[in-house]
Amino acid sequence: MLSAKKNRHAGINYARLTDQQLRHKARLEQRTGQFAVDQHEVRETAKTAIAATLDSVFDAIADTPEAVEFFGLFVKHATLANAKKIVAHDDCPQIVAEELQQRLDDSASSRKQKSQARTAPAKSGGVSES
Numbered sequence: 445m446l447s448a449k450k451n452r453h454a455g456i457n458y459a460r461l462t463d464q465q466l467r468h469k470a471r472l473e474q475r476t477g478q479f480a481v482d483q484h485e486v487r488e489t490a491k492t493a494i495a496a497t498l499d500s501v502f503d504a505i506a507d508t509p510e511a512v513e514f515f516g517l518f519v520k521h522a523t524l525a526n527a528k529k530i531v532a533h534d535d536c537p538q539i540v541a542e543e544l545q546q547r548l549d550d551s552a553s554s555r556k557q558k559s560q561a562r563t564a565p566a567k568s569g570g571v572s573e574s
Contacts, residue, residue: 501514511535511536515533516540519540527544531544
């Protein structure tokens, strides 16, 4: 009786590759690595272009609701350390700085409450010390 398995091709046995096949494999790996390098360079070039354009964007959105939204997004997604630096920027609207300060105050208050809850003495479970 025939096996129920479909015709499957065996995987590549790299130990049995010929010298020519190994050279082809090496070229493919090198080219694949170059794709990653090329994509990285495109991304870095785009980031540089964005950075070079930021001052013009700041001038264009100065004193508009877009400025609040723009800086608010940066502050929202930044670490707290970076968010503090962002709100120190001359073009950052005061309301964004105030919202960050409120967030910091709420965070500090929450941490203080959690700390107090952890250090509060545990209630006795009905066991008396005698």
